[in-house]
Amino acid sequence: MSSIERFANPTRFMRLQATVQPWVWMITLALFAVGLFLGLARAPADYQQGETVRIMYVHVPAAWSALMVYTVMAVASIIGIVFRHPLADIAAKAAAPIGAAFCFLALATGSLWGKPMWGTWWVWDARLTSMFVLLLLYLGYIAIWQAIDDPRRASRIAAIVAIVGFINVPIVKFSVDWWYSLHQPASVFRTDGPTIHPSILTPLLIMGLAYSFLFLALHLISIRSEIGARRIRQTELARTGALQ
Amino acid sequence: MDFSAPHMGFVISSYAVTIVVLGALALWIFARARSVAKRLRQLDDEGADRRRRSGQATA
Numbered sequence: 001m002s003s004i005e006r007f008a009n010p011t012r013f014m015r016l017q018a019t020v021q022p023w024v025w026m027i028t029l030a031l032f033a034v035g036l037f038l039g040l041a042r043a044p045a046d047y048q049q050g051e052t053v054r055i056m057y058v059h060v061p062a063a064w065s066a067l068m069v070y071t072v073m074a075v076a077s078i079i080g081i082v083f084r085h086p087l088a089d090i091a092a093k094a095a096a097p098i099g100a101a102f103c104f105l106a107l108a109t110g111s112l113w114g115k116p117m118w119g120t121w122w123v124w125d126a127r128l129t130s131m132f133v134l135l136l137l138y139l140g141y142i143a144i145w146q147a148i149d150d151p152r153r154a155s156r157i158a159a160i161v162a163i164v165g166f167i168n169v170p171i172v173k174f175s176v177d178w179w180y181s182l183h184q185p186a187s188v189f190r191t192d193g194p195t196i197h198p199s200i201l202t203p204l205l206i207m208g209l210a211y212s213f214l215f216l217a218l219h220l221i222s223i224r225s226e227i228g229a230r231r232i233r234q235t236e237l238a239r240t241g242a243l244q
Numbered sequence: 245m246d247f248s249a250p251h252m253g254f255v256i257s258s259y260a261v262t263i264v265v266l267g268a269l270a271l272w273i274f275a276r277a278r279s280v281a282k283r284l285r286q287l288d289d290e291g292a293d294r295r296r297r298s299g300q301a302t303a
Binding site for chain 1: 245246249250251252254255257258259261262265266269270272273274276277280281283284287291
């Protein structure tokens, strides 16, 4: 735990964040440039889906990222509850709006793909419904932080919601295997290897990395802002106390 | 990419909604970071002023 504590010190985090932030942005932009070039200009149209397959390069990474960010929130919440480390609570809180945006994008772009391919914008099947539940979990988590003034109480309740809600992550992942679903089964992360041709798989994986680095870039800034916001709150409370 | 292919409106809409949502998210995060940094600077300046005044009063 000592190395986690060393890096999780807020002041040390601020120094580390300032150093790595420009590099994270450069890697993010480079990955998006390469991923979009390969996905839009080089990858072929699918023999069945035609050009509509290109929606996959923004839809699938958004869905992966929504699941990854919720996992980050759940792990940070466990660390926050078990070790009472303030930076863990801050990391979980800062991740939520980013994850909610990714989840919304997965649903919106999935709907835009579903209409021409399935003939409908939406069906209440297992994958789509569990993904919608994930969005509700994100919004509920954000609402808890907004509704409760005391940060310690808010962090405790929000952490419990994040940890309990994590049960939905494997449900989203395995919903296409456990229940009959209109959504196609997993075609990248499978025990017998991906079933997608490399010409389409390569840009998809690069876009997945680009979304992950975008999350890292935005998350680092959000954590820094949240640390600052807590310092402002403490200073203002101390001044109010000094005046009374 | 063939822009005359069927359903291209759905493809373009997907990329447009992605750009709008991620752009709005990034702008919101940058704006918050800027406002927090500005308030921290103000508090630092006010604290420095107060320390200076209390130093002069003691002298």
